[in-house]
Amino acid sequence: EFFLARIAEHDAKLNSFITVTAEQALSVAQAADKRLARGDAPHLCGIPMAHKDIFCTDGVLTSCGSKMLANFTAPYDAHIVSQFKALDMPMLGKTNMDEFAMGSSNESSYFGAVKNPWALDAVPGGSSGGSAAAVAAGLVPFATGSDTGGSIRQPASFCGISGLKPTYGLASRFGMIAYASSFDQAGPMAQSAEDLALTLDVMHSFDMRDSTSLDQPKPDYIAALYQPLAGLRIGVPASYFGEGLDAEVRQVIEAAIAEYEKLGAQCVAVELPNQAHAVAAYYILAPAEASSNLSRFDGVRYGHRCENPKDLADLYERSRAEGFGIEVQKRIMLGTYALSAGYYDAYYLKAQKVRRLIQQDFLTAFEQCDVIMGPVAPTPAFKLGEKTDDPLSMYLADLYTIPVNLAGLPAMSIPAGLVQGLPVGLHLVGPYFSEAKLLNIAHQFQ
Numbered sequence: 001e002f003f004l005a006r007i008a009e010h011d012a013k014l015n016s017f018i019t020v021t022a023e024q025a026l027s028v029a030q031a032a033d034k035r036l037a038r039g040d041a042p043h044l045c046g047i048p049m050a051h052k053d054i055f056c057t058d059g060v061l062t063s064c065g066s067k068m069l070a071n072f073t074a075p076y077d078a079h080i081v082s083q084f085k086a087l088d089m090p091m092l093g094k095t096n097m098d099e100f101a102m103g104s105s106n107e108s109s110y111f112g113a114v115k116n117p118w119a120l121d122a123v124p125g126g127s128s129g130g131s132a133a134a135v136a137a138g139l140v141p142f143a144t145g146s147d148t149g150g151s152i153r154q155p156a157s158f159c160g161i162s163g164l165k166p167t168y169g170l171a172s173r174f175g176m177i178a179y180a181s182s183f184d185q186a187g188p189m190a191q192s193a194e195d196l197a198l199t200l201d202v203m204h205s206f207d208m209r210d211s212t213s214l215d216q217p218k219p220d221y222i223a224a225l226y227q228p229l230a231g232l233r234i235g236v237p238a239s240y241f242g243e244g245l246d247a248e249v250r251q252v253i254e255a256a257i258a259e260y261e262k263l264g265a266q267c268v269a270v271e272l273p274n275q276a277h278a279v280a281a282y283y284i285l286a287p288a289e290a291s292s293n294l295s296r297f298d299g300v301r302y303g304h305r306c307e308n309p310k311d312l313a314d315l316y317e318r319s320r321a322e323g324f325g326i327e328v329q330k331r332i333m334l335g336t337y338a339l340s341a342g343y344y345d346a347y348y349l350k351a352q353k354v355r356r357l358i359q360q361d362f363l364t365a366f367e368q369c370d371v372i373m374g375p376v377a378p379t380p381a382f383k384l385g386e387k388t389d390d391p392l393s394m395y396l397a398d399l400y401t402i403p404v405n406l407a408g409l410p411a412m413s414i415p416a417g418l419v420q421g422l423p424v425g426l427h428l429v430g431p432y433f434s435e436a437k438l439l440n441i442a443h444q445f446q
């Protein structure tokens with residue numbers, strides 16, 4: 001009731017929720033109360049939460065931020081949704097997002113932009129901007145997000161909360177609407193590393209229904225938080241601190257790294273020579289996968305259907321033209337082009353090779369260090385509308401987060417300080433399955 005009242009009071013300004021499921025949440029809360037009274041309640045029982053609207057929720061609108069799915073009530077739960085349901089965590093609602101998770105500002109949502117709670121004229125980041133704003137404003141203690149090229153970490157950075165993108169395969173993609181399947185990864189967004197550890201413990205779960213789900217032993221994420229950091233080797237790539245990085249953001253990041261040195265860590269210079277090509281490779285590969293994934297939205301089985309189609313081709317064409325927003329259409333065209341005969345070798349295959357080089361760079365760097373630190377984004381949150389006419393500058397701002405998804409590594413954003421009143425996140429990137437270590441490093445800082 002406390003959180004539902006906060007949503008009712010503040011979300012008209014923020015627009016962080018697409019759907020609020022108050023009645024359902026209160027009935028789950030009652031079930032949780034009974035379980036708690038019986039004394040056999042699991043961890044997290046009764047704690048309210050929210051899901052990004054990319055996760056299918058049985059009987060509840062699942063729009064993915066798109067007109068295409070604005071009438072779609074999912075007939076089943078995503079794997080991670082059922083994991084949280086089993087604990088009787090009341091879902092307060094579904095959070096706003098960039099359409100089909102394509103964006104860095106939450107401005108491509110069919111349901112309108114989300115405002116940053118720190119400054120209502122600034123973006124919250126994207127694509128999990130609704131989850132980040134809702135957690136930052138105290139409308140919900142915890143929300144899920146998804147990260148294909150930075151969509152958990154960048155909004156966490158812009159809204160001053162903590163976000164974790166796990167190793168690819170750690171959390172099931174079953175029931176998470178696909179953007180670019182070989183990059184997409186679900187993860188938690190919360191106020192602290194400790195809350196992320198509690199919720200990652202639920203999301204880390206093998207699932208037969210996702211062919212890329214990994215059956216990886218689960219460490220004790222909570223116990224790991226308290227390890228001392230003496231001897232930790234922090235890789236610092238010089239290239240992360242070069243041109244394009246806001247000078248004040250740079251100061252905040254350098255000060256955070258200096259704090260870690262006081263905790264007993266030491267810095268090592270590392271090189272990631274192919275990172276400069278990451279954004280270019282991503283904008284071939286992710287749209288290629290998206291163009292294939294989004295072909296299922298044809299107006300026939302579910303989702304938006306145009307009025308009075310003349311014939312089948314007209315049904316497809318108008319349903320898709322009306323249902324998809326401009327950013328999504330742009331990426332479908334880009335991806336279809338990159339996969340066409342004659343261009344496949346020159347673009348798609350080349351980008352796959354660059355992807356492998358970027359992964360190799362990380363593996364080499366992790367021979368010398370335990371974690372790589374740097375900025376999450378080159379600037380704090382920008383103004384609403386500031387980059388909508390300049391998509392290239394919006395794409396380029398993902399330069400620090402995208403390489404991590406190309407390699408499938410785990411990474412976090414944790415609050416590091418303020419620049420002109422707006423939060424700035426510190427980026428922690430670790431080797432495969434180093435989530436417990438990353439949470440430990442984050443917790444010792446906080």
Ligand code: GLN
Nearest residue numbers: 101102103148149150151
């Ligand atoms: N901003 C990137 C994009 O637009 C990443 C989005 C994401 O991680 N879903 O594709």
